[in-house]
Amino acid sequence: MHKLKIQPIQLPGLELKRPIIISGPCSAETEEQTLNTAKELSARGIKIFRAGIWKPRTRPGAFEGVGTVGLPWLKRVKEETGMFICVEVATSHHVYEAVKFGVDMVWIGARTSANPFAVQEIADALKGLDMPVMVKNPVNPDLELWIGALERLNRAGITRLAAIHRGFSSYDQSEFRNNPQWQIPIELRRRIPELPIITDPSHIGGNRELLAGIAQEAMDLNFDGLIIESHICPDKAWSDAKQQVTPEMLKEILDNLVLRRPKIGEDTPRVTLDELRKQIDQLDDQLLDLLKERMKISEAIGKYKFENNITILQTRRYDEVLNNRRERGSQRGLNEDFITKIFESIHEESINRQSEIMNKALKKSKKQE
Structure with missing residues (x-):
C-alpha cells in the first residue's frame, strides 16, 4: 500500500x-x-x-x-x-x-x-x-x-x-x-x-x-x-x-x-468518542434495515404456509437455524449465549408476524365462503 x-x-x-x-x-x-x-x-x-x-x-x-x-x-x-x-x-x-x-x-x-x-x-x-x-x-x-x-x-x-x-x-x-x-x-x-x-x-x-x-x-x-x-x-x-x-x-x-x-x-x-458512536449508530441503522427485510420475508413465508396448509411452527427448521447461527457467530468471535438470545427473539417475532398473516387470511377466506 x-x-x-x-x-x-x-x-x-x-x-x-x-x-x-x-x-x-x-x-x-x-x-x-x-x-x-x-x-x-x-x-x-x-x-x-x-x-x-x-x-x-x-x-x-x-x-x-x-x-x-x-x-x-x-x-x-x-x-x-x-x-x-x-x-x-x-x-x-x-x-x-x-x-x-x-x-x-x-x-x-x-x-x-x-x-x-x-x-x-x-x-x-x-x-x-x-x-x-x-x-x-x-x-x-x-x-x-x-x-x-x-x-x-x-x-x-x-x-x-x-x-x-x-x-x-x-x-x-x-x-x-x-x-x-x-x-x-x-x-x-x-x-x-x-x-x-x-x-x-x-x-x-x-x-x-x-x-x-x-x-x-x-x-x-x-x-x-x-x-x-x-x-x-x-x-x-x-x-x-x-x-x-x-x-x-x-x-x-x-x-x-x-x-x-x-x-x-x-x-x-x-x-474521537463521537466518531465511534457515529459508527455504532450507522451499524445499528443497517441492522434495523436488515431486520425489516427479514420480517418481510417472514410475512411472505406466512402467506405461503397458509396457501399450502402448512403449520407455522417448524421445529426442525428452527433448530437448524439456531444451531447454524450459533456456530457462525462463534466463528466470528461472538458469544453463543448472546447469539441464542438474539435469534430466539427474531424467531419469536417471525412467528408473531406469520400468525398475524395467517389469521388475517383465514378471516378473509371465511368471509368469502
Whole structure:
C-alpha cells in the first residue's frame, strides 16, 4: 500500500481555517447567473467558488454543462470578486482547459473516482502542477477504491489532496439522495488522519431542507469543511434544483453551525468518542434495515404456509437455524449465549408476524365462503 504524502491545502493569500467552505451553483448556466451568484456569495464571506462546467449525468438528454464556454465566466468571477475558483474534471482535456483559464482547485467526481483508468489519466495530466485536488467518494461504498484514487494522484506528485464525502448510492429508498454511511469517511480519517475531509451535504441530502442537519453532523465528526451548492435562484436551476440554496440561506446555515473543537495534545485520540458512536449508530441503522427485510420475508413465508396448509411452527427448521447461527457467530468471535438470545427473539417475532398473516387470511377466506 502506498503511504500518502499529504500537504495542507493552500491558496495564495488565503488562510484556510476549519470549516473550509466551498460554494456555488451546481452548474454554470449563463454568465449573468454565474457572476450574480458569485457576487452574492462573496458578499457573505465565501472565498472559494465552485461551479459545474462539465456535468456527467446519469442519462443522456439531461443538461451536461455549458463546457469550456463557461470557463471565461469563472475567470471573470475571480477577477471581479477575488474569489478562488473550483471545477470538476473528468478527463485530461478538462484539466488542460481548467488550467488554461486559471482555475485554482479541481475535484474528481464520484463517477470518475470509480474508474481507475480515468483517475490515472487525470493524474498524468496534473503531474507537475502544485494544485489542490479533491476526490469525491466513488458512487458505491468502496473505501479501497476511494483510497486508490488518492494514491494514483499522490504517485503523480499531487500532495495537496482532500477527500469529498458525498454519500453513496443505494437501491433502498431513503430520506437521503445518497446515503451518508458516515462510518466510511470515519474509517478514511482513521487510516489517513492528515487528509482533509470535506462533506457535501447537497449531494448527500438531495433536498435543501436536509442540508443544515448534515452540515452539523459533519462538524460534530470534526471533518474539515463543507461544499454546498448555492444558486441565485435555486428553483430555476438547470440541474439539481431541489438541493441548492440561495446565498442568503447558505449564510443562515453557516451562522447556525456549532463547532465543537477537540482538545489538542499528545494524547488526543485519532478517532474521537463521537466518531465511534457515529459508527455504532450507522451499524445499528443497517441492522434495523436488515431486520425489516427479514420480517418481510417472514410475512411472505406466512402467506405461503397458509396457501399450502402448512403449520407455522417448524421445529426442525428452527433448530437448524439456531444451531447454524450459533456456530457462525462463534466463528466470528461472538458469544453463543448472546447469539441464542438474539435469534430466539427474531424467531419469536417471525412467528408473531406469520400468525398475524395467517389469521388475517383465514378471516378473509371465511368471509368469502
